[in-house]
Amino acid sequence: MKEIAVVTLVFLISLYLGYVWAESNPNLAEDIVKGLFGNLSFVKKLPSYAIFVLIFLNNSVKSLLSMLLGVAFGIVPVLFVVFNGYLIGVVVFVVSKKVGILKVALMLIPHGVLEIPAIIIACSYGLRLGIATLKRVTGRDVNLSDEVKNSLWVFLKVVVPMLLVAAFIETFVTPLVSQI
Numbered sequence: 058m059k060e061i062a063v064v065t066l067v068f069l070i071s072l073y074l075g076y077v078w079a080e081s082n083p084n085l086a087e088d089i090v091k092g093l094f095g096n097l098s099f100v101k102k103l104p105s106y107a108i109f110v111l112i113f114l115n116n117s118v119k120s121l122l123s124m125l126l127g128v129a130f131g132i133v134p135v136l137f138v139v140f141n142g143y144l145i146g147v148v149v150f151v152v153s154k155k156v157g158i159l160k161v162a163l164m165l166i167p168h169g170v171l172e173i174p175a176i177i178i179a180c181s182y183g184l185r186l187g188i189a190t191l192k193r194v195t196g197r198d199v200n201l202s203d204e205v206k207n208s209l210w211v212f213l214k215v216v217v218p219m220l221l222v223a224a225f226i227e228t229f230v231t232p233l234v235s236q237i
Contacts, residue, residue, distance in 0.1 A: 058181060058185070060181040060182070060184045060185045060188070061177060061178065061181040063181075063184065064134070064135070064138055064177050064180045064181045064184060065177055067135060067138050067139060067142070068138045068139075068141070068142040068173070068177060069142070070142070071138065071139045071140075071141075071142025071143045071146065072142040072143070072145055072146040072149075073146060074142075074143060074146065075142060075143035075144060075145065075146025075147045075149075075150075076146035076147070076149055076150045077146075078143075078146070078147065079146065079147040079150035079151060080150055083150075083151075083154070086147050086150060086151050087151050089147060089151075090147065090148055090151040090152070093144075093148070105228055105229065108228050109224050109225060109228040109229070110224075112224040112227055112228060113220060113221055113224035116172060116175075116176070116220045116223070116224065117216075117217060117220050119137070120175065120176050120179035120180070120212070120216055120220065121179065121212060123137040123176075123179060123180055123183050124179040124180065124182050124183040124186070124208055124212060125183070125186070125205070125208075126183065127180075127182070127183025127184055127185070127186035127187045127208075128186045128187065128189075128190045128201070128205070129187065129190070130187045130190055130191055131183060131184040131185075131186070131187020131188060131190075131191075132187065133183065134179070134180035134181075134182075134183030134184050134187070135180070135184060137176075137180055137183075138176070138177070138180050141176065145165075149161055149165070152164070160235060163231075163234050163235040164231060164235040167226050167227070167230050167231045167234050168223045168224070168226040168227035168230070168231050169223075171219045171220070171222055171223035171226070172219070172220065172223035172224075172227070174219065175215075175216045175219035175220045175223065176216075178211065178215060178216055178219075179212060179216045182207075182208040182211055182212070183208070185204065185208065186201075186204055186205065186208055189201055189204040
């Protein structure tokens with residue numbers, strides 16, 4: 058599916074641009090990261106199972122909405138990937154300056170190897186829905202209902218299980234691995 062390649066490329070470019078921007082604006086980047094993590098400080102007080110549920114629901118709902126809102130010509134899923142890639146690039150720059158790139162990798166890779174592809178898959182199907190909408194608007198014969206059903210099937214059978222495992226890893230494994 059060519060949409061996966063497009064969304065992956067958009068994510069990687071955004072990640073790079075976020076990192077480069079943070080490198081050029083380290084003080085502002087640090088303020089953004091402090092603001093981001095400052096807003097999430099309440100999470101540390103929650104029991105592990107609640108953190109797991111919160112992470113899973115947050116990622117699932119945002120991925121589902123990004124995918125379904127793709128019917129608006131694919132704009133929302135693409136913007137979602139751009140925003141997240143850029144933000145991850147900023148965070149990687151700021152946090153790696155404090156703890157080193159190896160520790161950042163240990164903080165991101167264990168759950169990221171499932172979470173990022175799951176989000177990319179969901180957003181790819183969102184882009185696909187946008188393309189189908191565009192085709193339909195321009196008079197081509199496209200069964201948008203079938204496209205939505207197919208996207209939801211992929212979401213439930215592929216994306217949700219990946220996000221479930223990623224949330225488990227992020228909650229219970231990443232904290233242990235990143236202490237190395």
